[in-house]
Amino acid sequence: MASGILAGRVAFVTGAGSGIGRATCRLLARDGAKVIAADRNLQAAKETANELGNDRAAALEVDVSSAQSVQSAVGDAIAKFQQAPSIVVNSAGITRDGYLLKMPERDYDDVYSVNLKGTFLVTQHFAKAMIEQQQPRGSIINLSSIVARMNNVGQANYAATKAGVISFTEVASKEFGKFGIRVNCILPGYIDTPMVAVVPDKIKQQVVQRCPLGRLGQPEEIAEVIAFLASEKSAYVNGAAIEVTGGLK
Ligand SMILES: NC(=O)c1ccc[n+]([C@@H]2O[C@H](COP(=O)([O-])OP(=O)(O)OC[C@H]3O[C@@H](n4cnc5c(N)ncnc54)[C@H](O)[C@@H]3O)[C@@H](O)[C@H]2O)c1
Incomplete structure (x- = not known):
């Protein structure tokens, strides 16, 4: 039996084949959770899961922009550890930077499909599973960006989706509070x-x-805050948008 503050919990992490998603898998496993590392890049997700060991982690291929793919990921995720994940981390994300006047419609659509629609699809399908299985508590953590507040030139598509993630998170927190x-x-x-x-x-x-702080952040410095939000240490934190930027505004 695993020990740690997240013992007995199962986590589903998207974008788990790289960067923040991979670091999150490591820290959630460190804290005792079983982890499903999900990514469009299955090989990368497998590398994450293999590092953690078969008893604590499994890899899954998912394209968060596809309802069909997300829907089948729910069944696959439940099958891996015989329970619906009660921790969901939406870390899959992409950029397609370019000035607005020259931005191809495709670059707008792709960024929207992964960053905002993907967050919607994963949240909707996995929350349904949590509610159906009557999980006593759940925690969904979405990756927005400080760019939602800095609004950099060349990132109209990305900034808009990340601002959308903040509003989406607030609405979801209001609708799901009654389910724990x-x-x-x-x-x-x-x-x-x-x-x-x-x-x-x-x-x-x-x-x-x-x-x-005069430096870039490390993925583990984001993952530590995600681990806090996943756990009951943050039991009264809901609908929050937490900046983890080293003070960058
Ligand atoms: N790195 C940063 O500075 C930073 C800053 C602010 C916000 N973020 C956000 O944090 C999240 C993680 O960023 P990162 O830096 O780890 O990025 P990354 O590029 O290192 O990793 C992103 C992962 O998402 C996966 N992915 C892409 N599209 C997918 C899809 N349709 N379905 C499933 N998986 C898909 C990729 O394969 C990749 O493994 C993103 O949402 C990003 O926007 C990152």
Whole structure:
């Protein structure tokens, strides 16, 4: 029997093949949860799960932008550890940066489909499963971004979806409170992951200069806050949007 504050819980983490999602899987497993590492990139999800061991983790292929894929992920997830996950982390996300006047419709649609619609689909389907199985408590954690408040040029699509995630989180927290399911979101600053690796060095240097802590964040520094929100340590935190930015505004 696993020990730790999350012992007996099952977590479903999207975007688990990289960056913040992978770090989240590690920390939730450290705290005793069984973890389902879900990603569109199955090989990457398997690497995450293998690192944690078969008794504590399993990998699943899911495309969060597809209702069909998310629907079948619910059944697969329940089958892995014989219970509906009571912790869900929506970390799958993409960027397709470009100036608004030149932004292809496709880049707008793709970012919307993964970041906002994907968060909606996963939240809806997994919350239904939690409610059907009468899980005594649930915690859904969504990844927004400080970009939702900074509104960088070149990120109209991304910023709009991440602002949408904040509103979506608030509505879900109001609707799900009566089921014992809390819903919160995190607004990371610039975190050292493959997503930020493609940001030009000049921009990264500007970010570091503007950040009071003078550095990028590490994925584990976001995952620690996710682990807190997953656990009963945060039992009265609901509908919150928590900035984890090193003070970057
Ligand atoms: N890194 C940062 O600085 C930062 C800052 C603010 C917010 N965020 C948000 O945090 C989350 C994680 O970011 P990250 O830096 O770890 O990114 P990342 O690029 O390292 O990882 C994202 C993962 O999501 C997966 N993914 C993409 N589309 C998917 C889909 N349709 N279905 C399932 N999986 C899919 C990718 O395969 C990848 O493994 C994202 O939502 C991102 O927008 C990141």
